[in-house]
Amino acid sequence: MPSVFNIVRGSVYLAVVLWTIIVLAIAVHFHEILLSSDLTRFIPFAIFVCSVSLLFFVALLGFGLWPNRNPISTKVELGCLGLAGVLWLALAAFVASSDAENADVECFSSADATEAVAMPGFNTETYQAQYRVLEAFSFFNLFLILGFLITLLVLAFREHRAGRPHVWAYSVTAYPWFAQKGKQNRKGLPQPVTSRSRSKSVARPSRSNTMPTRQNTMPTRQNTMQEKPRMERSMTERVDRGQRPSPPMGRTSPPVARGSPPVGRGRSPTRNESPTYVYWIPHKAPDQAHVREQRNPRDDKYHRNASPRR
Numbered sequence: 489m490p491s492v493f494n495i496v497r498g499s500v501y502l503a504v505v506l507w508t509i510i511v512l513a514i515a516v517h518f519h520e521i522l523l524s525s526d527l528t529r530f531i532p533f534a535i536f537v538c539s540v541s542l543l544f545f546v547a548l549l550g551f552g553l554w555p556n557r558n559p560i561s562t563k564v565e566l567g568c569l570g571l572a573g574v575l576w577l578a579l580a581a582f583v584a585s586s587d588a589e590n591a592d593v594e595c596f597s598s599a600d601a602t603e604a605v606a607m608p609g610f611n612t613e614t615y616q617a618q619y620r621v622l623e624a625f626s627f628f629n630l631f632l633i634l635g636f637l638i639t640l641l642v643l644a645f646r647e648h649r650a651g652r653p654h655v656w657a658y659s660v661t662a663y664p665w666f667a668q669k670g671k672q673n674r675k676g677l678p679q680p681v682t683s684r685s686r687s688k689s690v691a692r693p694s695r696s697n698t699m700p701t702r703q704n705t706m707p708t709r710q711n712t713m714q715e716k717p718r719m720e721r722s723m724t725e726r727v728d729r730g731q732r733p734s735p736p737m738g739r740t741s742p743p744v745a746r747g748s749p750p751v752g753r754g755r756s757p758t759r760n761e762s763p764t765y766v767y768w769i770p771h772k773a774p775d776q777a778h779v780r781e782q783r784n785p786r787d788d789k790y791h792r793n794a795s796p797r798r
Contacts, residue, residue: 490555490661491664491665491666492666493665493666494552494555494661497552497636497660497661498549498552500632500636501545501548501549502549503628503632504541504545504629504632504633505541505542505545505546505549507625507628507629508538508541508542508545508625508629509538509542510621510625511534511538511622511625511626511629512534512535512538512539512542514534514618514621514622515531515534515535515538515622516535517618518531518615518618519531519532519535521610522593527586527587527588527591528588529586530579530582530583530586530588533578533579533582534579534583534622534626537575537576537578537579540571540572540575541572541575541576541629544568544569544571544572545572547560548560548565548568551659552659552660552661555659555661555662556662558659558660558661558662559659560659560660561656561657561658561659562640562644562655562656562657562658562659562660562663563656563657565640565659565660566637566640566641566644569633569636569637569640570637572633573630573633573634573637576626576629576630576633577630577634579626580623580626580627580630583619583622583623583626584623584627588619589616589619589620589623590616591615592612593610593611593612593615595610595611640660643665644656647663647665
């Protein structure tokens with residue numbers, strides 16, 4: 489469904505086209521009956537203005553039926569409206585200031601005849617009535633065209649000052665002139681989240697309920713002293729089951745009594761535990777003994793002393 493602005497625009501253009509056709513019909517009728525003179529100079533000009541106006545407004549109405557494929561931009565339509573307004577302003581001024589408004593009409597049977605004859609259906613009163621109709625519709629078209637031109641120009645400048653200069657390149661029928669900001673935001677990206685929303689299903693505990701809970705859950709000094717041996721015993725059992733790290737090569741550590749907590753590096757004794765001091769004695773390997781190798785000759789009968797004899 490077209491917007492209200494497009495409906496108003498189409499209604500204005502249709503009214504201009506209708507009144508232009510009326511003015512054009514009267515001007516053509518005058519051109520066929522009246523002879524050319526100084527009082528009938530407005531007739532050709534009226535025919536020209538009506539022809540140009542019909543060309544402009546029929547094109548604007550025709551392309552406006554497809555808003556998304558309308559090749560006529562806003563600035564082109566403003567130019568057409570401005571040119572048509574100037575033409576109708578000139579025609580209205582010409583018709584209003586011409587002496588042909590109060591002229592008398594005489595009908596002759598031929599161009600050489602000097603005696604006026606009565607023509608049924610057309611006389612001075614009919615001519616003056618049609619002339620006034622032509623003048624009135626000329627002013628109507630002038631007011632409609634200039635009024636819509638000023639309105640469209642104000643809207644375009646308002647959008648341009650609002651930071652949307654692309655309004656001049658869009659067609660008048662496709663641009664949202666009076667679109668609300670809420671509808672524009674729904675079509676675009678969602679607004680950024682500024683705060684974290686809390687779930688309504690999870691109820692926050694009141695302050696009166698949290699204080700007793702905090703007091704009940706705070707451990708006392710006596711309970712802490714009773715739980716420490718249990719924790720140390722469980723740690724010793726875990727180490728005895730095979731999780732105890734192997735000692736480094738070349739060093740020996742004193743045996744740990746069963747039931748006592750393991751002594752680690754950097755561990756400080758607790759309040760109920762006596763400190764354990766471990767002393768590491770440096771070990772120096774003894775010097776290697778030097779044994780001279782002596783080979784005794786064999787005492788068998790086959791052994792021969794190869795030493796030189798004296």
